[in-house]
Amino acid sequence: MTIDIKILSAPNIFIPNEVFNIDRPQGGGGESISVASFMVAESSSSSLALVLDYIFSLIEKKLLGYDIWFFVGSSAWQPDTRVVRYRKLWGALSFRGNEVVGGSELQERMVEADGRLKFFGAVRLSRNSVESLVKILEVERCSYIAALPSGCDVQSILDVGWSGNVSDDLDLYYLIREKKGLLFKRIGEFDDGERGFLSTGSLEVMGGLFH
Template identity: 30%
Template structure:
């Protein structure tokens, strides 16, 4: 009985140490399980991307997974480490975000006035550090689907830790320095947003699983030659 208790205590100690490591922003490559898909259109060991609404021509994927680390605790740290690795071949200063609010919103005058970023601000989030904020409203049955895009300095990624815990459908993207975004007024979906960055030799990041997922797996999607450094 005592041996079982000691074994359990050791496991808990290891998990706590890993959590502390993540919160300090340090990841050793031995802590991560890496998976690769040469083409997301075909069956692979990462995910069924069609079921996630993600599709692109000749797009590859690399995922990094940390076991026993909550989705909300590991997402931003993994993305930062991925960006750091990708930055060795390109100067990356800006990160872009696409968010779609969870659930259907009521079709009211107030919701249409506040839109995505205004509604989030009224819930206590601070996005003053962001630039180029844009809102999109789509009719969704008898309600509305609210989405938004923005950009900010990659060093400020940790400012979104609370949002990551509360909202599931969030995508991030990077593009080589000097590349310009597609006119956001033309973007009608997250898939169009993704394809925009892929056309610029950029990379899109998404987190797999539910908000309360006990393991954290982040996927980087892009052209094979662009993301090969993450393998």
């Protein structure tokens, strides 16, 4: 199966562009964040998997010395119970039938507040992870994929946390940019005209992906 992937890019997500726009942080400070999109005019999970596989191949060819990671977190606070503490993040995903195939180096962080819990986790991916990953991305909105230099301190990313909403996660976007990585977010729903992935990072690293 072949698909036509529409790729667009812009040097700054805070300046009006045809890729993706969000408001600059209050005060107007902050460095620019480059943005790109990889979109397909199909709604099936298989087409989304082909887009993701293309992104994986692009990273492997263009960003030598980089690893690909999956970051996922709790979308809502959970009650502080024995079951929640026992399963944590990866156990809860597995219980729901969402396991990352071909993953390694599982990491996890628990946050406690007002008698409730949240979890944030990361797993290093392989090319064999694509199909299972798409299934998880369809249901876990509080999730990202990142291309990071080998040896990057992943725990520091878990410490920042995220919500899964682009406009609310600028601290995460700036951190990935600072680490010379690229962040990828699934965008588009089944009933939208297009689906695919949004990518952000520094102009330098983004340029390396396309040249």
